[in-house]
Every structure is written in structure tokens, then in C-alpha cells.
Amino acid sequence: MARVLSCIQPTGQVHLGNYLGALRNWVSGQHAGDVFHGIVDLHALTVTETPGTLGANTLDLAAMLFAVGLDPEVATVFVQSHVPQHTQLGWIMECTVSFGELSRMTQFKDKSAKKEADFVSAGLFTYPALQAADILLYDAQEVPVGDDQRQHIEITRDIAIRFNHRFGDTFVIPKAVTPAAGARVMDLQHPTNKMSKSTETDAGIIYLTDSPAEIEKKFKRAVTDSDNTVAYDRENKPGVSNLLDILSVATGTPVAALVEQYSQYGKLKTDTGSAVAEMLTPIRARYEELKNDPGELSRLLRIGADRAQVVAASTLERAYRAIGLAPR
Secondary structure: OOOEEEEEEOOOOOEEEHHHHHHHHHHHHOOOEEEEEEEOOOHHHHHOOOOOHHHHHHHHHHHHHHOOOOOOOOOEEHHHHHHHHHHHHHHHHHHHOHHHHHOOHHHHHHHHHOOOOOOOHHHHHHHHHHHHHHHHOOOOEEEEOOOHHHHHHHHHHHHHHHHHHOOOOOOOEEEHHHHHHHHOOEEEOOOOOOOOOOOOOOOOOOEEEOHHHHHHHHHHHOOOOOOOOOOOOOOEEHHHHHHHHHHHHHHHHOHHHHHHHOHHHHHHHHHHHHHHHHHHHHHHHHHHHHHHHHHHHHHHHHHHHHHHHHHHHHHHHHHHHOOOOOOO
């Protein structure tokens, strides 16, 4: 059984695209491998400036991960800052990676360019070193990533290989794997764009915390086109195709069968909104239950942190011994 690591930043509300595109696969995959899921709150410090928001966002995300179906007795779900070995190994990784390697990272160049005259933290530059520690601490064999994150796995591999060459065989060399294909969910108002929390308005975003009334209202206002013909054509009918994809996932009905069932956009929008509302109702109920019981949420996170720390502490000690640091 392969050791698999997937992490997520607590930087905003979870939406339908996150759930159908990734989190649902996390849930189905938790029995297929030895999975570790980290809420990487320390990484979010590169974009967090308001006191109190990061902790609240972390707990919100944790509650949602359990609500969608991650089982704390099966999957190791933990908060990064609850496992101090992340920052301890992170410093060793900073001392193993070169300035030149970090300066070539596309993500740093893109994000720092967007900030322009704003404050650019050193953490944004050294981010890949801490991310390498996240991965190597757990002897992860597989890291499911999209194309935009493959460079981070490559630099992690380079760091691990360099460390092993200098100090002896210490770290498992991870490999990037393509995650199981999830549903491709587009913005309801801009159906040529992926559903994203970075958009200017949330009118086209379905949050997992939205009420049934809010969900149905957003679907009724979904952008389609003017010819009123229900057909699946991503290029020419992106709005209609997006509704068909979502309804297919929510009901388990093939898109081809749905095309035959509908002749009007109004009915398609209404049924899609109702199906999504029904699908998300138990998730929202479990989320609210955990949010109203902070003691239980903390207990579930302690289970993950304790299990993660056993693995992380062993790996860090192995690295210390390999380097030859003075024993306590």
C-alpha cells in the first residue's frame, strides 16, 4: 500500500469545484493507500496578514474535510503547525537547496510579480523548502499534483537526492502522480472559467456551506446561451455543458441520457440546483455539527496530529543522525 500525501491551504471557503474536482477523490481514495492529508496553515502565512483569520480558516477547513467523508481512523488528517517537525526539517531543507534553484521557481516569480510594490515575504521565496519537508517527513511515495505543482515535486526530489548523496540514504524519493480525474466544474456566471474563490464575485460559486435556497438561486441565474437547445458542447455551449456535467455527477446519470431528458434551460437549471442542494445537505449538516462542537473537532485533529507526529519525529531523527548533529 503506497504512502500518499496531499495537502491543502486554509485560504478560503471550500466550493463545489474543490469537492467534485479533488476532495471527493480524497474520500474514495482513503481506503486504497496509506493517506496523509495536511492542512498547511504555515504556508498560508505568506498571504495572511490579519490576526485570527488563519486559525479560524484552519478549523473551518478541518471541519469540512471530515464532513465530506474523510475518516480520522483511516486517513491521517492533521494541521501542519500542530506537528513541529515540519519547521525543524524545513530549516534543513533550506540549507540543502540552493538560492539559484529557489529563484527559478515559477510560482515565486509569478506571485511576487503580482504583488509588485507590495511586501514580498522571504517565506514566499523559501516556500519550496518547507514544502519539501512536508513531503519528505512522511516518506511519501506518491504526491498527487496538477501540472502547476510538478515543479515543486521536482525540486523536492532534487533536495532529497542531494541530501542522500551528502549524508547517506535517508529520505524516500517521492514521485508526482496525476490525481484521479475529478469533475470539471466551471463558474456559473463565467462558464469558460473554472470555479474559483479568487473571482471578484461569488455569484457563480457554489460553496459547500450555502443553504439549499442559495444554491438553487445561483443555479437559476446560471449563464447559458440564447438558442435554448440542450446539447453537450464545451466549446460552443459552455454554460449548458457545465450544468449537464454537474447534474450528471450529482445524480449519477450519464450526460448523454440527460441531454435526451431536457428540452428547456429553465428545467435543467432548476433540477441541477435541486440535485446539488440535496447532495450537499448531509455535508453541510455534519460541518455545522462539528463547528458547534469545537471539543470534538479538536479531538479529531489530535488523532491525526498524534499519528503524523510519530512518523515525522522518526524521519527527523533519522535526518539528524545522518547529518551527525550532537545528540541530546
